Amino acid sequence: MLKSQRLIQLIMIVNARKSFTVPELADELGLSKRTITRDLQELSELGIPIYSVQGRGGGYRLLQERLLPPITFTESEAVAMFFACQSLQYFGSLPFDEGASSALHKFYHYLPPDIKEQINRLKNKVVIWNPLRSMSAKCLRTLMQAIMVRSVVTIEYDTGKGAERRDIQPIGLYASQGYWYCPAYCFERKGYRLFRADRVRSVSLNDLLACLDEVDKKSIFDWNVDELNASEKQELIATLTPMGVRSLEENGWFNEFIEHYEDGSGEIRMMIPVNKVSFYAEMIWGVGEAARIIEPPEAITYIEQKLKMMRQQYKVQSKLINS
Incomplete structure:
Protein backbone atom coordinates (compact mmCIF):
# COMPACT_ATOMS: atom_id res chain seq x y z
CA MET A 1 0.00 0.00 0.00
CA LEU A 2 1.29 3.46 -0.93
CA LYS A 3 2.08 5.72 2.01
CA SER A 4 -0.49 8.32 0.88
CA GLN A 5 -3.20 5.63 0.74
CA ARG A 6 -2.14 4.33 4.15
CA LEU A 7 -2.40 7.77 5.72
CA ILE A 8 -5.85 8.40 4.22
CA GLN A 9 -7.05 5.02 5.51
CA LEU A 10 -5.59 5.85 8.92
CA ILE A 11 -7.44 9.20 8.98
CA MET A 12 -10.72 7.43 8.23
CA ILE A 13 -10.16 4.86 10.97
CA VAL A 14 -9.22 7.28 13.77
CA ASN A 15 -11.97 9.69 12.69
CA ALA A 16 -14.58 6.98 13.32
CA ARG A 17 -13.37 6.22 16.85
CA LYS A 18 -13.32 8.10 20.13
CA SER A 19 -10.07 6.46 21.18
CA PHE A 20 -7.56 3.93 19.86
CA THR A 21 -4.19 2.35 20.62
CA VAL A 22 -1.14 1.69 18.46
CA PRO A 23 -1.42 -2.15 18.83
CA GLU A 24 -5.09 -2.00 17.71
CA LEU A 25 -4.22 -0.03 14.59
CA ALA A 26 -1.20 -2.19 13.86
CA ASP A 27 -3.31 -5.38 14.00
CA GLU A 28 -6.09 -3.88 11.88
CA LEU A 29 -3.79 -2.55 9.16
CA GLY A 30 -1.26 -5.37 9.29
CA LEU A 31 1.62 -3.00 10.00
CA SER A 32 4.31 -2.74 12.64
CA LYS A 33 3.78 -0.66 15.79
CA ARG A 34 6.76 1.48 14.77
CA THR A 35 5.15 2.29 11.39
CA ILE A 36 1.82 3.19 13.03
CA THR A 37 3.56 5.41 15.61
CA ARG A 38 5.47 7.17 12.83
CA ASP A 39 2.30 7.64 10.76
CA LEU A 40 0.40 9.09 13.73
CA GLN A 41 3.25 11.52 14.34
CA GLU A 42 3.14 12.57 10.69
CA LEU A 43 -0.64 13.08 10.81
CA SER A 44 -0.18 15.23 13.91
CA GLU A 45 2.42 17.37 12.10
CA LEU A 46 -0.04 17.78 9.20
CA GLY A 47 -2.59 19.31 11.58
CA ILE A 48 -4.70 16.27 12.51
CA PRO A 49 -5.59 16.98 16.20
CA ILE A 50 -4.39 13.67 17.70
CA TYR A 51 -3.21 13.60 21.32
CA SER A 52 -1.92 10.83 23.56
CA VAL A 53 -3.56 9.66 26.79
CA GLN A 54 -1.03 8.63 29.44
CA GLY A 55 -1.36 5.91 32.05
CA ARG A 56 -3.19 2.60 32.29
CA GLY A 57 -5.85 2.24 29.63
CA GLY A 58 -4.28 5.09 27.66
CA GLY A 59 -3.70 5.40 23.97
CA TYR A 60 -4.69 8.12 21.55
CA ARG A 61 -7.72 10.33 21.04
CA LEU A 62 -8.85 12.74 18.35
CA LEU A 63 -9.01 16.20 19.88
CA GLN A 64 -12.14 18.36 19.50
CA GLU A 65 -13.91 17.86 16.19
CA ARG A 66 -13.50 14.80 14.04
CA LEU A 67 -12.16 15.22 10.51
CA LEU A 68 -13.79 14.10 7.30
CA PRO A 69 -11.82 12.05 4.78
CA PRO A 70 -10.84 13.71 1.47
CA ILE A 71 -13.71 14.15 -1.01
CA THR A 72 -13.38 14.75 -4.75
CA PHE A 73 -15.56 17.25 -6.63
CA THR A 74 -16.28 17.93 -10.28
CA GLU A 75 -15.68 21.48 -11.53
CA SER A 76 -19.41 22.36 -11.46
CA GLU A 77 -19.74 20.89 -7.94
CA ALA A 78 -16.74 22.94 -6.79
CA VAL A 79 -18.27 26.18 -8.10
CA ALA A 80 -21.65 25.32 -6.54
CA MET A 81 -20.06 24.54 -3.15
CA PHE A 82 -18.03 27.75 -3.21
CA PHE A 83 -21.04 30.00 -3.78
CA ALA A 84 -23.22 28.04 -1.38
CA CYS A 85 -20.71 28.83 1.39
CA GLN A 86 -20.05 32.37 0.20
CA SER A 87 -23.77 33.23 0.27
CA LEU A 88 -23.74 32.76 4.07
CA GLN A 89 -21.54 35.84 4.52
CA TYR A 90 -24.56 38.13 4.13
CA PHE A 91 -26.21 36.80 7.28
CA GLY A 92 -25.59 38.93 10.35
CA SER A 93 -24.80 35.82 12.43
CA LEU A 94 -24.43 32.10 11.84
CA PRO A 95 -24.67 29.08 14.18
CA PHE A 96 -21.49 27.55 12.75
CA ASP A 97 -18.65 29.33 14.62
CA GLU A 98 -16.04 30.23 12.02
CA GLY A 99 -16.59 26.90 10.28
CA ALA A 100 -18.15 28.28 7.10
CA SER A 101 -15.42 30.83 6.36
CA SER A 102 -12.67 28.38 7.38
CA ALA A 103 -14.07 25.65 5.13
CA LEU A 104 -14.42 28.13 2.27
CA HIS A 105 -10.80 29.21 2.66
CA LYS A 106 -9.54 25.61 2.61
CA PHE A 107 -11.80 24.71 -0.29
CA TYR A 108 -10.67 27.66 -2.39
CA HIS A 109 -6.98 27.16 -1.53
CA TYR A 110 -6.84 23.69 -3.08
CA LEU A 111 -8.82 24.42 -6.25
CA PRO A 112 -6.94 24.17 -9.57
CA PRO A 113 -5.70 27.58 -10.87
CA ASP A 114 -8.12 27.65 -13.82
CA ILE A 115 -11.15 27.04 -11.54
CA LYS A 116 -9.89 29.74 -9.16
CA GLU A 117 -9.73 32.13 -12.09
CA GLN A 118 -13.30 31.31 -13.12
CA ILE A 119 -14.58 31.85 -9.57
CA ASN A 120 -12.62 35.13 -9.27
CA ARG A 121 -14.41 36.42 -12.38
CA LEU A 122 -17.77 35.69 -10.72
CA LYS A 123 -16.98 37.52 -7.47
CA ASN A 124 -19.29 40.51 -6.92
CA LYS A 125 -21.27 39.41 -9.98
CA VAL A 126 -23.28 36.55 -8.41
CA VAL A 127 -24.64 37.45 -4.96
CA ILE A 128 -27.37 35.95 -2.75
CA TRP A 129 -28.63 38.87 -0.65
CA ASN A 130 -30.01 38.61 2.86
CA PRO A 131 -31.00 41.54 5.07
CA LEU A 132 -28.22 42.05 7.61
CA ARG A 133 -29.66 41.52 11.10
CA SER A 134 -27.71 41.81 14.32
CA MET A 135 -27.95 38.93 16.78
CA SER A 136 -25.78 36.80 19.06
CA ASP A 226 -51.55 20.34 15.38
CA GLU A 227 -52.11 23.86 16.72
CA LEU A 228 -53.06 25.21 13.30
CA ASN A 229 -55.49 22.36 12.66
CA ALA A 230 -57.14 22.85 16.05
CA SER A 231 -57.51 26.64 15.76
CA GLU A 232 -60.57 28.46 14.47
CA LYS A 233 -59.76 29.78 10.99
CA GLN A 234 -60.81 32.45 8.55
CA GLU A 235 -59.83 33.17 4.96
CA LEU A 236 -57.10 35.64 4.08
CA ILE A 237 -57.40 37.15 0.61
CA ALA A 238 -54.92 39.64 -0.84
CA THR A 239 -54.20 40.85 -4.36
CA LEU A 240 -50.59 41.25 -5.46
CA THR A 241 -48.84 43.31 -8.10
CA PRO A 242 -45.99 41.57 -9.99
CA MET A 243 -43.61 43.08 -7.44
CA GLY A 244 -45.78 41.73 -4.62
CA VAL A 245 -45.71 38.26 -6.13
CA ARG A 246 -41.92 38.32 -6.39
CA SER A 247 -41.57 39.57 -2.81
CA LEU A 248 -43.95 37.08 -1.18
CA GLU A 249 -42.79 34.11 -3.25
CA GLU A 250 -39.69 34.20 -1.05
CA ASN A 251 -41.83 34.01 2.10
CA GLY A 252 -42.36 30.44 3.30
CA TRP A 253 -45.72 31.37 4.85
CA PHE A 254 -47.28 32.43 1.54
CA ASN A 255 -45.44 30.94 -1.44
CA GLU A 256 -47.58 27.82 -1.88
CA PHE A 257 -50.82 29.83 -1.66
CA ILE A 258 -50.05 32.38 -4.38
CA GLU A 259 -52.12 32.06 -7.57
CA HIS A 260 -50.19 33.49 -10.51
CA TYR A 261 -51.78 35.45 -13.37
CA GLU A 262 -50.47 35.88 -16.92
CA ASP A 263 -49.50 39.53 -16.40
CA GLY A 264 -47.25 38.59 -13.45
CA SER A 265 -49.67 39.71 -10.75
CA GLY A 266 -51.33 37.28 -8.38
CA GLU A 267 -53.61 36.59 -5.47
CA ILE A 268 -53.29 34.94 -2.08
CA ARG A 269 -56.12 32.77 -0.76
CA MET A 270 -55.40 30.83 2.40
CA MET A 271 -56.98 29.86 5.69
CA ILE A 272 -55.27 31.35 8.74
CA PRO A 273 -55.91 31.01 12.51
CA VAL A 274 -58.13 33.77 13.85
CA ASN A 275 -55.59 34.60 16.56
CA LYS A 276 -52.77 35.04 13.96
CA VAL A 277 -54.36 37.78 11.83
CA SER A 278 -51.92 40.48 12.93
CA PHE A 279 -48.97 38.14 12.28
CA TYR A 280 -49.96 37.59 8.63
CA ALA A 281 -51.06 41.20 8.12
CA GLU A 282 -47.66 42.41 9.36
CA MET A 283 -45.86 40.35 6.72
CA ILE A 284 -48.11 41.68 3.95
CA TRP A 285 -47.59 45.22 5.26
CA GLY A 286 -43.89 44.67 4.63
CA VAL A 287 -44.36 44.75 0.82
CA GLY A 288 -46.19 48.10 0.94
CA GLU A 289 -48.35 49.11 -2.03
CA ALA A 290 -47.43 45.89 -3.86
CA ALA A 291 -50.20 44.08 -1.92
CA ARG A 292 -53.79 44.87 -0.94
CA ILE A 293 -55.73 42.86 1.65
CA ILE A 294 -59.36 42.08 0.74
CA GLU A 295 -60.29 39.81 3.65
CA PRO A 296 -60.62 39.52 6.63
CA PRO A 297 -61.79 42.90 7.99
CA GLU A 298 -59.55 42.50 11.05
CA ALA A 299 -56.47 42.44 8.81
CA ILE A 300 -57.62 45.57 6.98
CA THR A 301 -58.18 47.34 10.31
CA TYR A 302 -54.66 46.34 11.40
CA ILE A 303 -53.17 47.91 8.25
CA GLU A 304 -55.29 51.06 8.66
CA GLN A 305 -53.98 51.47 12.21
CA LYS A 306 -50.41 51.12 10.95
CA LEU A 307 -51.06 53.78 8.30
CA LYS A 308 -52.61 56.10 10.87
CA MET A 309 -49.55 55.78 13.09
CA MET A 310 -47.26 56.45 10.13
CA ARG A 311 -49.22 59.54 9.08
CA GLN A 312 -49.12 60.87 12.63
CA GLN A 313 -45.38 60.27 12.84
CA TYR A 314 -44.67 62.19 9.64
CA LYS A 315 -47.13 64.93 10.55
CA VAL A 316 -45.12 65.55 13.73
CA GLN A 317 -41.90 65.45 11.74
CA SER A 318 -43.28 67.95 9.22
CA LYS A 319 -44.22 70.38 11.99
CA LEU A 320 -40.72 70.18 13.44
CA ILE A 321 -39.18 70.92 10.04
CA ASN A 322 -41.47 73.89 9.34
CA SER A 323 -41.24 75.41 12.81
Whole structure:
Protein backbone atom coordinates (compact mmCIF):
# COMPACT_ATOMS: atom_id res chain seq x y z
CA MET A 1 0.00 0.00 0.00
CA LEU A 2 1.29 3.46 -0.93
CA LYS A 3 2.08 5.72 2.01
CA SER A 4 -0.49 8.32 0.88
CA GLN A 5 -3.20 5.63 0.74
CA ARG A 6 -2.14 4.33 4.15
CA LEU A 7 -2.40 7.77 5.72
CA ILE A 8 -5.85 8.40 4.22
CA GLN A 9 -7.05 5.02 5.51
CA LEU A 10 -5.59 5.85 8.92
CA ILE A 11 -7.44 9.20 8.98
CA MET A 12 -10.72 7.43 8.23
CA ILE A 13 -10.16 4.86 10.97
CA VAL A 14 -9.22 7.28 13.77
CA ASN A 15 -11.97 9.69 12.69
CA ALA A 16 -14.58 6.98 13.32
CA ARG A 17 -13.37 6.22 16.85
CA LYS A 18 -13.32 8.10 20.13
CA SER A 19 -10.07 6.46 21.18
CA PHE A 20 -7.56 3.93 19.86
CA THR A 21 -4.19 2.35 20.62
CA VAL A 22 -1.14 1.69 18.46
CA PRO A 23 -1.42 -2.15 18.83
CA GLU A 24 -5.09 -2.00 17.71
CA LEU A 25 -4.22 -0.03 14.59
CA ALA A 26 -1.20 -2.19 13.86
CA ASP A 27 -3.31 -5.38 14.00
CA GLU A 28 -6.09 -3.88 11.88
CA LEU A 29 -3.79 -2.55 9.16
CA GLY A 30 -1.26 -5.37 9.29
CA LEU A 31 1.62 -3.00 10.00
CA SER A 32 4.31 -2.74 12.64
CA LYS A 33 3.78 -0.66 15.79
CA ARG A 34 6.76 1.48 14.77
CA THR A 35 5.15 2.29 11.39
CA ILE A 36 1.82 3.19 13.03
CA THR A 37 3.56 5.41 15.61
CA ARG A 38 5.47 7.17 12.83
CA ASP A 39 2.30 7.64 10.76
CA LEU A 40 0.40 9.09 13.73
CA GLN A 41 3.25 11.52 14.34
CA GLU A 42 3.14 12.57 10.69
CA LEU A 43 -0.64 13.08 10.81
CA SER A 44 -0.18 15.23 13.91
CA GLU A 45 2.42 17.37 12.10
CA LEU A 46 -0.04 17.78 9.20
CA GLY A 47 -2.59 19.31 11.58
CA ILE A 48 -4.70 16.27 12.51
CA PRO A 49 -5.59 16.98 16.20
CA ILE A 50 -4.39 13.67 17.70
CA TYR A 51 -3.21 13.60 21.32
CA SER A 52 -1.92 10.83 23.56
CA VAL A 53 -3.56 9.66 26.79
CA GLN A 54 -1.03 8.63 29.44
CA GLY A 55 -1.36 5.91 32.05
CA ARG A 56 -3.19 2.60 32.29
CA GLY A 57 -5.85 2.24 29.63
CA GLY A 58 -4.28 5.09 27.66
CA GLY A 59 -3.70 5.40 23.97
CA TYR A 60 -4.69 8.12 21.55
CA ARG A 61 -7.72 10.33 21.04
CA LEU A 62 -8.85 12.74 18.35
CA LEU A 63 -9.01 16.20 19.88
CA GLN A 64 -12.14 18.36 19.50
CA GLU A 65 -13.91 17.86 16.19
CA ARG A 66 -13.50 14.80 14.04
CA LEU A 67 -12.16 15.22 10.51
CA LEU A 68 -13.79 14.10 7.30
CA PRO A 69 -11.82 12.05 4.78
CA PRO A 70 -10.84 13.71 1.47
CA ILE A 71 -13.71 14.15 -1.01
CA THR A 72 -13.38 14.75 -4.75
CA PHE A 73 -15.56 17.25 -6.63
CA THR A 74 -16.28 17.93 -10.28
CA GLU A 75 -15.68 21.48 -11.53
CA SER A 76 -19.41 22.36 -11.46
CA GLU A 77 -19.74 20.89 -7.94
CA ALA A 78 -16.74 22.94 -6.79
CA VAL A 79 -18.27 26.18 -8.10
CA ALA A 80 -21.65 25.32 -6.54
CA MET A 81 -20.06 24.54 -3.15
CA PHE A 82 -18.03 27.75 -3.21
CA PHE A 83 -21.04 30.00 -3.78
CA ALA A 84 -23.22 28.04 -1.38
CA CYS A 85 -20.71 28.83 1.39
CA GLN A 86 -20.05 32.37 0.20
CA SER A 87 -23.77 33.23 0.27
CA LEU A 88 -23.74 32.76 4.07
CA GLN A 89 -21.54 35.84 4.52
CA TYR A 90 -24.56 38.13 4.13
CA PHE A 91 -26.21 36.80 7.28
CA GLY A 92 -25.59 38.93 10.35
CA SER A 93 -24.80 35.82 12.43
CA LEU A 94 -24.43 32.10 11.84
CA PRO A 95 -24.67 29.08 14.18
CA PHE A 96 -21.49 27.55 12.75
CA ASP A 97 -18.65 29.33 14.62
CA GLU A 98 -16.04 30.23 12.02
CA GLY A 99 -16.59 26.90 10.28
CA ALA A 100 -18.15 28.28 7.10
CA SER A 101 -15.42 30.83 6.36
CA SER A 102 -12.67 28.38 7.38
CA ALA A 103 -14.07 25.65 5.13
CA LEU A 104 -14.42 28.13 2.27
CA HIS A 105 -10.80 29.21 2.66
CA LYS A 106 -9.54 25.61 2.61
CA PHE A 107 -11.80 24.71 -0.29
CA TYR A 108 -10.67 27.66 -2.39
CA HIS A 109 -6.98 27.16 -1.53
CA TYR A 110 -6.84 23.69 -3.08
CA LEU A 111 -8.82 24.42 -6.25
CA PRO A 112 -6.94 24.17 -9.57
CA PRO A 113 -5.70 27.58 -10.87
CA ASP A 114 -8.12 27.65 -13.82
CA ILE A 115 -11.15 27.04 -11.54
CA LYS A 116 -9.89 29.74 -9.16
CA GLU A 117 -9.73 32.13 -12.09
CA GLN A 118 -13.30 31.31 -13.12
CA ILE A 119 -14.58 31.85 -9.57
CA ASN A 120 -12.62 35.13 -9.27
CA ARG A 121 -14.41 36.42 -12.38
CA LEU A 122 -17.77 35.69 -10.72
CA LYS A 123 -16.98 37.52 -7.47
CA ASN A 124 -19.29 40.51 -6.92
CA LYS A 125 -21.27 39.41 -9.98
CA VAL A 126 -23.28 36.55 -8.41
CA VAL A 127 -24.64 37.45 -4.96
CA ILE A 128 -27.37 35.95 -2.75
CA TRP A 129 -28.63 38.87 -0.65
CA ASN A 130 -30.01 38.61 2.86
CA PRO A 131 -31.00 41.54 5.07
CA LEU A 132 -28.22 42.05 7.61
CA ARG A 133 -29.66 41.52 11.10
CA SER A 134 -27.71 41.81 14.32
CA MET A 135 -27.95 38.93 16.78
CA SER A 136 -25.78 36.80 19.06
CA ALA A 137 -23.83 34.15 17.17
CA LYS A 138 -23.09 32.46 20.50
CA CYS A 139 -26.82 32.03 21.21
CA LEU A 140 -27.37 30.60 17.73
CA ARG A 141 -24.53 28.13 18.22
CA THR A 142 -25.91 26.96 21.57
CA LEU A 143 -29.41 26.51 20.14
CA MET A 144 -28.00 24.42 17.30
CA GLN A 145 -25.89 22.41 19.75
CA ALA A 146 -29.02 21.68 21.80
CA ILE A 147 -30.74 20.33 18.69
CA MET A 148 -27.74 18.18 17.81
CA VAL A 149 -27.23 16.66 21.27
CA ARG A 150 -30.96 16.54 22.15
CA SER A 151 -30.94 18.92 25.10
CA VAL A 152 -33.32 21.37 26.76
CA VAL A 153 -32.03 24.94 27.09
CA THR A 154 -32.75 27.78 29.48
CA ILE A 155 -33.10 31.14 27.73
CA GLU A 156 -33.60 34.74 28.73
CA TYR A 157 -36.04 36.06 26.13
CA ASP A 158 -36.99 39.64 25.30
CA THR A 159 -40.78 39.60 24.93
CA GLY A 160 -41.02 43.31 24.16
CA LYS A 161 -42.38 43.90 27.67
CA GLY A 162 -39.22 42.78 29.42
CA ALA A 163 -37.01 39.72 29.75
CA GLU A 164 -38.48 36.35 30.72
CA ARG A 165 -36.75 33.12 31.69
CA ARG A 166 -37.95 30.11 29.72
CA ASP A 167 -37.01 26.44 29.57
CA ILE A 168 -37.48 25.26 25.99
CA GLN A 169 -36.74 22.22 23.85
CA PRO A 170 -35.60 23.54 20.44
CA ILE A 171 -37.03 21.79 17.38
CA GLY A 172 -34.91 23.48 14.74
CA LEU A 173 -33.56 26.71 13.28
CA TYR A 174 -34.53 28.49 10.08
CA ALA A 175 -33.73 31.85 8.54
CA SER A 176 -36.25 34.19 6.91
CA GLN A 177 -35.69 37.79 5.78
CA GLY A 178 -32.33 37.77 7.56
CA TYR A 179 -33.77 36.72 10.93
CA TRP A 180 -33.17 33.33 12.57
CA TYR A 181 -36.19 31.62 14.14
CA CYS A 182 -36.33 28.73 16.60
CA PRO A 183 -39.60 26.80 16.98
CA ALA A 184 -39.55 25.04 20.33
CA TYR A 185 -41.62 23.47 23.06
CA CYS A 186 -41.92 25.85 26.02
CA PHE A 187 -42.12 24.07 29.38
CA GLU A 188 -43.50 27.20 31.11
CA ARG A 189 -46.33 27.68 28.59
CA LYS A 190 -46.75 23.93 28.04
CA GLY A 191 -47.03 24.42 24.31
CA TYR A 192 -45.14 25.15 21.10
CA ARG A 193 -43.83 28.66 20.53
CA LEU A 194 -41.77 30.41 17.84
CA PHE A 195 -38.77 32.33 19.23
CA ARG A 196 -36.85 34.94 17.26
CA ALA A 197 -33.15 34.35 17.85
CA ASP A 198 -32.22 38.04 17.97
CA ARG A 199 -34.48 38.40 21.02
CA VAL A 200 -32.67 35.65 22.93
CA ARG A 201 -30.38 37.50 25.35
CA SER A 202 -28.72 34.40 26.79
CA VAL A 203 -28.99 30.63 26.44
CA SER A 204 -27.46 27.65 28.24
CA LEU A 205 -27.90 23.89 28.08
CA ASN A 206 -30.15 22.52 30.83
CA ASP A 207 -29.43 18.92 31.87
CA LEU A 208 -32.02 18.96 34.66
CA LEU A 209 -35.03 18.66 32.33
CA ALA A 210 -35.52 15.61 30.15
CA CYS A 211 -36.31 16.05 26.47
CA LEU A 212 -39.77 14.99 25.32
CA ASP A 213 -39.82 12.28 22.65
CA GLU A 214 -42.88 13.70 20.91
CA VAL A 215 -41.14 17.08 20.56
CA ASP A 216 -37.98 15.45 19.24
CA LYS A 217 -40.00 13.93 16.37
CA LYS A 218 -41.16 17.36 15.18
CA SER A 219 -39.46 19.24 12.35
CA ILE A 220 -39.36 22.77 10.97
CA PHE A 221 -42.16 21.82 8.58
CA ASP A 222 -44.69 20.34 10.99
CA TRP A 223 -43.97 21.73 14.46
CA ASN A 224 -47.21 23.77 14.62
CA VAL A 225 -49.49 21.61 12.44
CA ASP A 226 -51.55 20.34 15.38
CA GLU A 227 -52.11 23.86 16.72
CA LEU A 228 -53.06 25.21 13.30
CA ASN A 229 -55.49 22.36 12.66
CA ALA A 230 -57.14 22.85 16.05
CA SER A 231 -57.51 26.64 15.76
CA GLU A 232 -60.57 28.46 14.47
CA LYS A 233 -59.76 29.78 10.99
CA GLN A 234 -60.81 32.45 8.55
CA GLU A 235 -59.83 33.17 4.96
CA LEU A 236 -57.10 35.64 4.08
CA ILE A 237 -57.40 37.15 0.61
CA ALA A 238 -54.92 39.64 -0.84
CA THR A 239 -54.20 40.85 -4.36
CA LEU A 240 -50.59 41.25 -5.46
CA THR A 241 -48.84 43.31 -8.10
CA PRO A 242 -45.99 41.57 -9.99
CA MET A 243 -43.61 43.08 -7.44
CA GLY A 244 -45.78 41.73 -4.62
CA VAL A 245 -45.71 38.26 -6.13
CA ARG A 246 -41.92 38.32 -6.39
CA SER A 247 -41.57 39.57 -2.81
CA LEU A 248 -43.95 37.08 -1.18
CA GLU A 249 -42.79 34.11 -3.25
CA GLU A 250 -39.69 34.20 -1.05
CA ASN A 251 -41.83 34.01 2.10
CA GLY A 252 -42.36 30.44 3.30
CA TRP A 253 -45.72 31.37 4.85
CA PHE A 254 -47.28 32.43 1.54
CA ASN A 255 -45.44 30.94 -1.44
CA GLU A 256 -47.58 27.82 -1.88
CA PHE A 257 -50.82 29.83 -1.66
CA ILE A 258 -50.05 32.38 -4.38
CA GLU A 259 -52.12 32.06 -7.57
CA HIS A 260 -50.19 33.49 -10.51
CA TYR A 261 -51.78 35.45 -13.37
CA GLU A 262 -50.47 35.88 -16.92
CA ASP A 263 -49.50 39.53 -16.40
CA GLY A 264 -47.25 38.59 -13.45
CA SER A 265 -49.67 39.71 -10.75
CA GLY A 266 -51.33 37.28 -8.38
CA GLU A 267 -53.61 36.59 -5.47
CA ILE A 268 -53.29 34.94 -2.08
CA ARG A 269 -56.12 32.77 -0.76
CA MET A 270 -55.40 30.83 2.40
CA MET A 271 -56.98 29.86 5.69
CA ILE A 272 -55.27 31.35 8.74
CA PRO A 273 -55.91 31.01 12.51
CA VAL A 274 -58.13 33.77 13.85
CA ASN A 275 -55.59 34.60 16.56
CA LYS A 276 -52.77 35.04 13.96
CA VAL A 277 -54.36 37.78 11.83
CA SER A 278 -51.92 40.48 12.93
CA PHE A 279 -48.97 38.14 12.28
CA TYR A 280 -49.96 37.59 8.63
CA ALA A 281 -51.06 41.20 8.12
CA GLU A 282 -47.66 42.41 9.36
CA MET A 283 -45.86 40.35 6.72
CA ILE A 284 -48.11 41.68 3.95
CA TRP A 285 -47.59 45.22 5.26
CA GLY A 286 -43.89 44.67 4.63
CA VAL A 287 -44.36 44.75 0.82
CA GLY A 288 -46.19 48.10 0.94
CA GLU A 289 -48.35 49.11 -2.03
CA ALA A 290 -47.43 45.89 -3.86
CA ALA A 291 -50.20 44.08 -1.92
CA ARG A 292 -53.79 44.87 -0.94
CA ILE A 293 -55.73 42.86 1.65
CA ILE A 294 -59.36 42.08 0.74
CA GLU A 295 -60.29 39.81 3.65
CA PRO A 296 -60.62 39.52 6.63
CA PRO A 297 -61.79 42.90 7.99
CA GLU A 298 -59.55 42.50 11.05
CA ALA A 299 -56.47 42.44 8.81
CA ILE A 300 -57.62 45.57 6.98
CA THR A 301 -58.18 47.34 10.31
CA TYR A 302 -54.66 46.34 11.40
CA ILE A 303 -53.17 47.91 8.25
CA GLU A 304 -55.29 51.06 8.66
CA GLN A 305 -53.98 51.47 12.21
CA LYS A 306 -50.41 51.12 10.95
CA LEU A 307 -51.06 53.78 8.30
CA LYS A 308 -52.61 56.10 10.87
CA MET A 309 -49.55 55.78 13.09
CA MET A 310 -47.26 56.45 10.13
CA ARG A 311 -49.22 59.54 9.08
CA GLN A 312 -49.12 60.87 12.63
CA GLN A 313 -45.38 60.27 12.84
CA TYR A 314 -44.67 62.19 9.64
CA LYS A 315 -47.13 64.93 10.55
CA VAL A 316 -45.12 65.55 13.73
CA GLN A 317 -41.90 65.45 11.74
CA SER A 318 -43.28 67.95 9.22
CA LYS A 319 -44.22 70.38 11.99
CA LEU A 320 -40.72 70.18 13.44
CA ILE A 321 -39.18 70.92 10.04
CA ASN A 322 -41.47 73.89 9.34
CA SER A 323 -41.24 75.41 12.81
